[in-house]
Amino acid sequence: MSFAAVRPDDWNLALLVHVLGAMVLVALLASAAVLLVVALRTEDRTATVRFAFRTLLIGAVPAYLVMRVGAEWIASKEHLEDSDASWIGIGYSVADGGLLLLIVMTVLAGLAYRRARRGGTPRTLLRWTTGLTLLLIVAYAVALWAMATKPA
Amino acid sequence: MRRLTTRTSGNSPRLPAVSRYDWLLFLHLIGAFAAVGSAVVFSVLMVGGARVAGAELTFLARRLWDVGGLMTLVFGIWLALDDYSIVDGWILIALALWAIAAGTGIRLGLVFAESNEPPAERVRPLYGVMVVAVIALLIVMIYKPGA
Numbered sequence: 080m081s082f083a084a085v086r087p088d089d090w091n092l093a094l095l096v097h098v099l100g101a102m103v104l105v106a107l108l109a110s111a112a113v114l115l116v117v118a119l120r121t122e123d124r125t126a127t128v129r130f131a132f133r134t135l136l137i138g139a140v141p142a143y144l145v146m147r148v149g150a151e152w153i154a155s156k157e158h159l160e161d162s163d164a165s166w167i168g169i170g171y172s173v174a175d176g177g178l179l180l181l182i183v184m185t186v187l188a189g190l191a192y193r194r195a196r197r198g199g200t201p202r203t204l205l206r207w208t209t210g211l212t213l214l215l216i217v218a219y220a221v222a223l224w225a226m227a228t229k230p231a
Numbered sequence: 232m233r234r235l236t237t238r239t240s241g242n243s244p245r246l247p248a249v250s251r252y253d254w255l256l257f258l259h260l261i262g263a264f265a266a267v268g269s270a271v272v273f274s275v276l277m278v279g280g281a282r283v284a285g286a287e288l289t290f291l292a293r294r295l296w297d298v299g300g301l302m303t304l305v306f307g308i309w310l311a312l313d314d315y316s317i318v319d320g321w322i323l324i325a326l327a328l329w330a331i332a333a334g335t336g337i338r339l340g341l342v343f344a345e346s347n348e349p350p351a352e353r354v355r356p357l358y359g360v361m362v363v364a365v366i367a368l369l370i371v372m373i374y375k376p377g378a
Contacts, residue, residue: 088374095373099267102369106268106295110275113291117284127283134275223264227257228249 090156097149101219104142108216111135115188115209118195119202125195128205132188135181143181147174166225173222177215184211255310262302263369266332269295270365273339273358285347293340300333320377325368332364 086094114131118124150170154160159167187208191201272280272292280288307325311317339357342349 091374095370098373099366099369102264102267103271105264106271107275109268109291109295110272110280110288113287114280114284117287130280130283134280138275220261223260224257227260228253230249 087156090153093149093152093156095149097146097153100142100144100146100149101223104139104146105216105219107134107138107142108212108219111139111184111188112209112212112216115205115212118191119205119209124205125192128188128192128195128201131208132185132192135185135188139181140185143178147178150174164229166229169225170222173218177218180211180215180218184208184215187211252310252314255306255313258302259306259310262299262304262306263372265295265299266303267299267365267369269293269299269336270332270362273336273343273361276343277354277358281343281347285343289340289343289347293337293344296333296336296340300329300336304329315378321371321375324376325371328364328368328371332361332368335361335364 111131111134114127114134118127118131121127151160154167187204191204191208194201194204269292272288272295276285276288276292307322307329308317311319311322315322335357339354339361342353342357
């Protein structure tokens, strides 16, 4: 039995932009988490913290913007901007809350880099940034579940 | 018109309970996120990540491909058997692209595992082919040409 429905061809580009942005964003968050864990475990951590900070600032933030622009684009094509469907609500909540978390994480990573560069040991900052990064990855997994299954 | 990967609900905010198709699609998408993620982590390695956390990022990239490649293949074929035809042109193209991405991705992971900073002439061709194959795979999955 087929459950697949149809979607107009002119939705495809918007969906591609949204999905590709989300995929790159989550992968960069995972990369940043690994870099932050490595930074926590080593004594000579300045270069690693700087790379983690740049991964978030130069990689994850632009990827978020691509994902978010794609989301608005596909939502407008599907006329879902004002929908009260729960899966749309989950998507917007995770996206908007995720932006706040992403900004906080990037600032924390930047502060950790500054402290490491001055010879300090920013363990607490690195732990918080790592925790928030992992939390955001889990949140995006929930959003993906909502987007894919569209629960009632 | 194409078959849906995102069901629409233009006039209806309420949707029925989660179906098997939805669950298979979710698991297929988790695999796709991991597979594309593998290519992204290899990109991070290529732009300098290898110098600061080569072994750890290589481990992440390889495991993401192992999990993502397997999940996209298994759940993709399951979806194809359930809801499409396994001999549809776009599905055969996707399988060929998957094989190219898998072949280059696995070899790229092995090269990075041998050395944190392998020679560029060894990794660039593998990396280039893998990234192109993965992006082409995603485009084929969304556009479903000929479906």
